[in-house]
Amino acid sequence: MTDAKQVTLKPGDTIGILGGGQLGRMLAMAAARLGLRCQVFSPDPDSPAFDVVLNATCAEYADVEALEMFAGDVDVITYEFENVPAAAAMVLDARRPVLPKRKILETTQDRLAEKDFVTRLGIGTAAYADVTSVASLREAILRIGLPAVLKTRRFGYDGKGQAIIREGDDIAKVWTSLATKSAILEAFIPYEREISVIAARSATGQVECFDVTENEHRDHILKISRAPAPIPDALAEEARSVAGKIADALDYVGVLAVEMFVLANGTGPKVLVNEIAPRVHNSGHWTLDGASVSQFEQHIRAIAGWPLGKPVRHGEIVTMTNLIGDEINDYGKWLSVPGATVHIYGKGAPRPGRKMGHVTEVRRPIEGK
């Protein structure tokens, strides 16, 4: 296992990226702007990220030989998704620095471990309980109350692997439908808004947070992000400080996203941490066109051992709209919107719920708020 502090790439060096989706693709493009090469590892021959790199490895994450060859081709390794199999990370880590460090995945791959970690830092979350059986689910409901959200501890995303439980629901049926033996029950938070902070941290401990982003979901999938979030400055400062504290505690190198809820309470609004994503994040896509340095570039700089950028936001408000499923077919309409920047991820068929692209709009001050 190599120390992150030992990594300092120079232009022309190669970054290995695990995962070939749109995040890997945008990471590779950010690296290219900095004169760094990327090699993408993905089991999917149709990986969008393959299109933007000269060298790709198409193999399963369990293919140890392929992983070893891949490690031999690159100078540092990173990933676009948090569910990197532990065994793959271990094989790679023995050969090349893997950043963010693989032990971070142990915390963030498990909702319970993550909540425990955040709580130990003195940061607020929804009340939660470990659930391993219908009996422990009933106990948890007694303690936490309803409505509440039951989630699998692992492998959930975009609302998958979770269920809301309301008064009168058939508890046993909900438990069975989740088809897991390790879950977490979380109190349902009557939040005012959802926000996120994209934080970058370098190996030397430099932390740079982007403007706090407000996020709107539709059918459990992010639909619109707006930066900066319309919240009081003090609350935005608190949100950024929470993200920085988490990054420091993880001794994190790279970009992470912290999703939070904003709650109205008696003494003024406060934030609760909902989830940590140890990677670049959809709610940070606005930074590609709305800031002088993007989240993708910050991640690349961090894992390259380069100084982080001091991002400056363009315009008063930056809006990012996801194009989901069939919405991608509207790209022709978006291309003609003045000031809009269109991103198409190069995926194949637009399945329902699939993130196919996004559009950024930077509103200049002259046009008012």
Next chain:
Amino acid sequence: MTDAKQVTLKPGDTIGILGGGQLGRMLAMAAARLGLRCQVFSPDPDSPAFDVVLNATCAEYADVEALEMFAGDVDVITYEFENVPAAAAMVLDARRPVLPKRKILETTQDRLAEKDFVTRLGIGTAAYADVTSVASLREAILRIGLPAVLKTRRFGYDGKGQAIIREGDDIAKVWTSLATKSAILEAFIPYEREISVIAARSATGQVECFDVTENEHRDHILKISRAPAPIPDALAEEARSVAGKIADALDYVGVLAVEMFVLANGTGPKVLVNEIAPRVHNSGHWTLDGASVSQFEQHIRAIAGWPLGKPVRHGEIVTMTNLIGDEINDYGKWLSVPGATVHIYGKGAPRPGRKMGHVTEVRRPIEGK
């Protein structure tokens, strides 16, 4: 030869790019953002553009078989440089649409043909004369006066293939040193400033010009561009209209750059056309970070048969600084400048005069002018 109006790409289609330098690289990256693939053709195995595409063809421009296979792999063909060999363009054009159209190269590859073309449009240029011998050079000097600039008609760039002639110079010696039989003598223009207009034109005749850019050269190489150029609105409008007129007259599809001189004259400043570049241009690099749609994306949209963007500039002033030769070694310093966006082209050794990267700075209104 296919009509440009017949080309309408869809996401996933492939653009062939002739030339593997930084312009081809940035074109490919712009195409990728729009979900389009690129294949790069270049004789140089170390082409920077190879790094950002999955498929590359490394072959000579005279290799007909390679050109034919390349044409077979792509849906439309474009180029990053104006000196595409006519024979190569012809081979490709027989198989796939080549945009901008290859007959445009006949005009823009030849300084004399280009000046004649501009003059026929009623657009001002420096006084010029065809020069084919030392005798005709002497005649031209008598007509145009000194100082004047002698340039080869073909293959000049960054001040190469040209010489300033001043009173008292040895005319025969200057003629011999240029080592050509086809040259052009141009009156030396005592310009106030150099500007350029980057114009995009679609197959349907839509024209979109970026803000006029002011350019500062050092040792005949572009060093700094600033947008918008600090010139009166009416003059900027005239400059954009000149570029649009040229694009229309060429029935151009894609992005072209028109370099101009601003002259102080008795009745107010006016513009003279210096040079047309039938391609994306160094003085348009600021659009990558300083506008909602870049020159590279406009070019891709035009040749894809997509609507052009309506670019909106970010910030009051956008500055682009080229990193030339050893200056690239300062990238670490630039990475830490707040608001700066750093581009490194992924070239090998930083030879003197070689364009290695650039930096964009967007000045927000809040910081004043």
